[in-house]
Amino acid sequence: MENKQYELNKGLAQMLKGGVIMDVTTPEQAKIAEAAGACAVMALERIPADIRAAGGVSRMSDPKMIKGIQEAVSIPVMAKCRIGHFVEAQILEAIEIDYIDESEVLSPADDVYHINKRDFKVPFVCGARDLGEALRRINEGASMIRTKGEPGTGDIVQAVRHMRKMNSEIAKLSSMREDELFEAAKVLQVPYELVRFVHDNKKLPVVNFAAGGVATPADAALMMQLGAEGVFVGSGIFKSGNPAKRANAIVKAVTNYQDAKLIAELSEDLGEAMVGINENEIKLIMEERGQ
Amino acid sequence: MKKIGVLAVQGAFIEHEKMLTDLGCSCTEIRKRSDLCSLDGLVLPGGESTVQGKLLQELELFEPLREIILSNTPVLATCAGLILLAKKLSNDPNVYFATLPVMVKRNAYGRQLGSFHCTAGFAGYRDVEMAFIRAPYIEVAEPVVEVLATVDEKIVAAKYRNQLGLSFHPELTDDTRVHEYFLSLSGS
Numbered sequence: 001m002e003n004k005q006y007e008l009n010k011g012l013a014q015m016l017k018g019g020v021i022m023d024v025t026t027p028e029q030a031k032i033a034e035a036a037g038a039c040a041v042m043a044l045e046r047i048p049a050d051i052r053a054a055g056g057v058s059r060m061s062d063p064k065m066i067k068g069i070q071e072a073v074s075i076p077v078m079a080k081c082r083i084g085h086f087v088e089a090q091i092l093e094a095i096e097i098d099y100i101d102e103s104e105v106l107s108p109a110d111d112v113y114h115i116n117k118r119d120f121k122v123p124f125v126c127g128a129r130d131l132g133e134a135l136r137r138i139n140e141g142a143s144m145i146r147t148k149g150e151p152g153t154g155d156i157v158q159a160v161r162h163m164r165k166m167n168s169e170i171a172k173l174s175s176m177r178e179d180e181l182f183e184a185a186k187v188l189q190v191p192y193e194l195v196r197f198v199h200d201n202k203k204l205p206v207v208n209f210a211a212g213g214v215a216t217p218a219d220a221a222l223m224m225q226l227g228a229e230g231v232f233v234g235s236g237i238f239k240s241g242n243p244a245k246r247a248n249a250i251v252k253a254v255t256n257y258q259d260a261k262l263i264a265e266l267s268e269d270l271g272e273a274m275v276g277i278n279e280n281e282i283k284l285i286m287e288e289r290g291q
Numbered sequence: 292m293k294k295i296g297v298l299a300v301q302g303a304f305i306e307h308e309k310m311l312t313d314l315g316c317s318c319t320e321i322r323k324r325s326d327l328c329s330l331d332g333l334v335l336p337g338g339e340s341t342v343q344g345k346l347l348q349e350l351e352l353f354e355p356l357r358e359i360i361l362s363n364t365p366v367l368a369t370c371a372g373l374i375l376l377a378k379k380l381s382n383d384p385n386v387y388f389a390t391l392p393v394m395v396k397r398n399a400y401g402r403q404l405g406s407f408h409c410t411a412g413f414a415g416y417r418d419v420e421m422a423f424i425r426a427p428y429i430e431v432a433e434p435v436v437e438v439l440a441t442v443d444e445k446i447v448a449a450k451y452r453n454q455l456g457l458s459f460h461p462e463l464t465d466d467t468r469v470h471e472y473f474l475s476l477s478g479s
Contacts, residue, residue: 004408011424011463012403015337018301037346039301039339074397075339098403121404255300255346256322
């Protein structure tokens with residue numbers, strides 16, 4: 001992959017910052033999301049909550065369905081492929097998707113190797129639970145990172161745990177002496193250069209969003225205050241009582257994430273939030289997929 | 292010290308702030324009406340124009356910012372910012388501030404696979420670094436508009452009075468000359 005392309009791909013993620021990326025399953029939902037202020041949409045056949053309910057193997061969506069969504073909106077369109085399934089990624093690149101999510105929400109296709117994302121011109125976003133996972137994905141060519149959270153639960157606890165863990169590991173690395181970084185690279189199982197970047201800049205080399213379990217404007221603002229640069233909302237919108245209103249409110253809460261008075265107003269009369277499943281009630285732990 | 296307001300409702304505003312701070316400015320983020328104050332310049336950053344346009348209205352920033360633009364305060368608008376300033380969009384019925392007399396085509400180079408990097412002349416500077424990301428370009432500029440840069444015969448930078456509109460992202464490169472040019476307009 002040419003270096004300039006990687007810079008442009010990281011640049012697209014920078015343009016998405018301060019925004020909300022919403023899961024949609026139809027062109028109609030995509031239009032609702034765009035009108036509500038989504039900065040991008042994630043096209044998929046089933047939202048994570050339904051994937052959970054349906055069980056079985058979950059794969060890349062039908063390209064025709066993705067194309068329908070690409071035609072419906074003017075904002076960037078993302079789509080998911082299975083971890084390690086580089087042919088699904090090739091297909092998504094062939095239909096000119098704007099961003100590929102190599103996602104633990106789908107059933108992994110490879111239990112050892114992730115996709116060599118450096119081979120692609122199209123950008124990738126990947127989930128991570130900690131700094132090591134994030135830097136390993138970046139080393140493979142990811143140009144954007146998101147927390148894994150626990151998708152399709154409406155429970156924010158895992159996303160919070162992942163964001164806090166990442167932040168504390170970045171803080172720890174930043175405070176190390178330079179001669180300690182070689183050992184840190186060994187422990188994190190990542191190249192020294194990436195460790196060095198985090199040490200020097202006190203941040204990841206790519207944009208970092210929150211994902212997994214965001215259901216309310218307050219959840220979104222919580223993740224932003226914890227240092228997320230934007231938010232993915234999956235099941236939380238179209239599994240709720242009034243998707244357009246909730247989507248709208250989450251967008252505004254992300255922009256003014258420190259304004260409690262505004263978020264209070266935004267949180268009024270949103271109708272029913274998605275029901276949600278608690279951490280200890282779920283059978284399928286998606287966050288453990290792909291480390 | 293010049294005080295520059297940077298629209299911060301969504302997008303890549305921090306990159307502009309970083310560059311302007313390095314050039315000796317103080318930056319203030321504009322997220323809601325109460326953030327507005329007297330400014331020596333205004334930046335409309337890249338991001339998604341649909342999102343920014345909507346938030347401008349709903350956070351009641353649209354009218355006061357339009358007044359600032361029309362008051363002759365220097366404005367630097369990149370990518371989505373250019374779309375917000377344009378009088379007309381050729382492939383989208385929306386218009387926003389409509390203060391820059393140009394017609395702009397959104398996503399003019401296609402999807403992300405069409406994004407590119409190049410160098411070109413800009414307002415007398417040679418080989419300015421330009422990053423185009425799902426970028427628009429100016430299809431038609433009215434005669435009163437000064438064209439500052441073209442790439443492949445498409446207008447990618449233009450100036451009209453106090454407004455500077457760019458298709459590309461100088462803030463994502465190490466080249467500070469476009470921002471220096473903007474600051475040379477500030478306070479005049």
